[in-house]
Amino acid sequence: QAQIANEAAPALTGDISEAQGNLTAAQAELQRLRDLPSDEAITQAAADLRLREVELRQAQEAYDAVAYAEGLAMSPQAAELQTSTLNYERAQAVYEDATKPAAEAEIAAAQSKVVQAQNALEKLLTGLRPEAESVNKARLKEAEIQVEEAKANLAKAILYVPWNGVVTAVDGAPGVPINNASVTLAKTEPLRFATDNFSERNLADIEVGDEATIYLKSYANTPFPAVIQRIELESTAKDGDTALFTVYFDFNGDDFELRPGMTGRVEINIEPHS
Known part of the structure; x- marks a missing residue:
């Protein structure tokens, strides 16, 4: 122009x-x-x-x-x-x-x-x-068409997800076609903590939405308020003859530098359900 x-x-x-x-x-x-x-x-x-x-x-x-x-x-x-x-x-x-x-x-x-x-x-x-x-x-006119095509190609190259997160790994290398490359994303809002050793003996005492507190090893003295987000329908492991289930908790990490794979423990506030 x-x-x-x-x-x-x-x-x-x-x-x-x-x-x-x-x-x-x-x-x-x-x-x-x-x-x-x-x-x-x-x-x-x-x-x-x-x-x-x-x-x-x-x-x-x-x-x-x-x-x-x-x-x-x-x-x-x-x-x-x-x-x-x-x-x-x-x-x-x-x-x-x-x-x-x-x-x-x-x-x-x-x-x-x-x-x-x-x-x-x-x-x-x-x-x-x-x-x-x-x-x-x-x-x-030709230049405008080329600009629109470039915008369309750029839009195809952008990956959108329905939540905030960070890229933790890219399965690719410089100079190699990315047709079959994969990207690993970690969800950051809300953060999710999973425990895979919840005993079936206490399964009847919890439900989605119950409050809990998470203590991470990296911040042992810092309690992170959490709520139960989901309980696996099927058992994921056994402890002797006791079935173990995986329970997922959503929590807010505030300004702490939290990374995927961190470990810790969780305390669930069990109250009688009416």
Whole structure:
């Protein structure tokens, strides 16, 4: 949306001036290439070549005059001859370049830059064309669809539960597909405590909703008020010939740091039921 709004906004004076300067520079470069070879450049290169030729001839003559001497390679004349030779070769290369016309590929590239500069300036002066506006609307619609699809995919990736809790384990690994991964959640509100050794002898004395007190080993001196949430229908174990049942209690941990798997004991307030 921001990009489309920016394209539809009126052009700034500075942007127009910059575009005009770019067009002028591109046109000048194209004209320079078309004018090659340049008479002025040829004249200058030829003059420099003649000068370097004279210097080379003079250096050769000076070198020839001492050619019989020992240690010739270390003489000033030898060094001057080498320098003059290099200068002449460079001047000759410059002259050859000056006499060549521009390559067709160079002219084509320069023409392309002129067209690009003209289009950029025209776009700034005329604003957004109707066909471009239609394209932008289509782009915006497509982007909105992609956003909605991304939101839908994100919603599918979120796991919702009907109570507050924490993730205690994730059966997965980085880089491995999560199609078959599993997540272990621990319910934190309300907290639930289970005792699996409640004797059948006292089963008739309790019912769901009865009050109890939980003492956890981590907080031995802190009583946690609780209520019976559920009593298992079937026995879960036996103590000799006595059946044992599992009883579940809901309680509030307040601000204590309680973790799944903590152990303790529970005291149930048994009162006669009417």
